[in-house]
Amino acid sequence: MEHLSPADAQALLQQSPDALFIDCRSEMEYLFVGHPKGAHNVPWNDGPDWEVNPHFVQVVKKLAGQASARPVLLICRSGNRSTAAARALEGAGFSNVYNVLHGFEGDLDAERHRNTVNGWRFEGLEWEQY
Template sequence: MRHDAGGGPLLQARPAQGYAGDVSPQLACQWWQAGDAVLLDVRTDAEREWVGFVPGAVPLAWKQWPGMALNAGFDDGLKAAVPAGKKAVMLCRSGVRSIAAAKRAAELGIEAYNILEGFEGDPDEHAQRGQKGGWRLAGLPWRQA
C-alpha cells in the first residue's frame, strides 16, 4: 500500500531496510526548513538544470549523466555536506536512486532518509511525470533555471 493511501501525507518516517526510513516530501521539507536535516538532491546535474531544482538543497549527484556512472565523489561530498548529528534527506526524480543514496549514507554512519515520490512523482497513465505526487506537485520550494 502506498504511503498516501489514507489520503494524506506521511506525517512521520516509515522504517526501511538499510537506511533510516522513508518520508513524504512534506515531512522532508519540514525537517529541512527547521534545520534538522540537510536536503541532498541526488539527481544528475542535467536533471536539476532542465527539470528544476530546490534552492538551498545540496546538489550531489548519485550518478552522473551521460552514462549514469556512479559519482566517484559522492562519499566525500556527502561527508562534507552533512554535519555530525544532522539527518540527511535524499531527493531524486522518483524516489528510487535516493534509496541507493540513503543506503550508502547509512553505511557511512549518517542518519539518512529517502523522500518518497521524489521531485517529479510517479508516471501517470501516459507515462509522464509531474502529475502524480512528488516535491514539485506538493507545492514545495523549487525553481527552474
Template structure:
C-alpha cells in the same frame, strides 16, 4: 560478526520532508539527481528556510554510472557540520534510497550519526497515465517550493 550498518534509512513523503526541514534547522536535504536534471527540471528551493540544498550526483549522466566519490563528496559538503537529519531526494525515490544506503554504510559503527531519510515520490514523482512526471505526486506536484535554472 557485527551487522551494524549505521542508522536505518526511513522514508518520508515530500510534504513530511518539508515539515521536517521547517521544524529542524539542523536538517539538510541532498539532491542526488544529475546536473542535467537540476538544470532542466528544476531544484527544491529552501531559501525560505535560509538554507541551500546540497547537490551531489549519485549517478552521472549520460551513462548513469554510480559516482565513485559520492560519500567523499557528501563528507566534503557537510564539512564540520553535524546535521541531525539528512534527507535524500532524486526524481522518484529510487536513486535517493541507494544514495542514502551508501551513506548509511559509511556511518557504520558511529553511535550518534544523523537520522537518514529517503524522500519517496522524489522531486518529479511517478509517471501518470500519459507517461509524464511532475503532476501525479512528488515534490513539485505537492506544491512545495522549487525553482528552475
C-alpha cells in the same frame, strides 16, 4: 533510513535548520528540470556513462561537516536513486538519513507523464529552476 512524504520532508527541513538536503539527480536534471529550494546537488550517478559517482559519500561528508548525526534528506526524480544513495550514506556511518518518497517529479501517470500524481512539485512545495 526513514521514508518521508514530500510534505513531511519539508516540515523536517523547517524544524531542523541544520538538516542537509541533497538532490542526487544528475546535474542536468537539477539545472534544467528544477530542484527543491535549498537543495545541494550531489549526483548519485551522472552522464555520460551513468555510473555511480565514486565521490558521492565523500562530497556529502564534506557538506555535512563533523556531524554524522546531522539529518540528511535525499531526493531524486522518483525515489529510486535517493534510496540507493541513502543506503550508501548509512553504510558510511550516517545515522539520520531520510529518503523523500516519490521524489521531485513523482511517479508516472497512465500517459507516462510525471508531476501529475505525486512528488515534490505536485505537492506545490518550493522549488526553483536556473
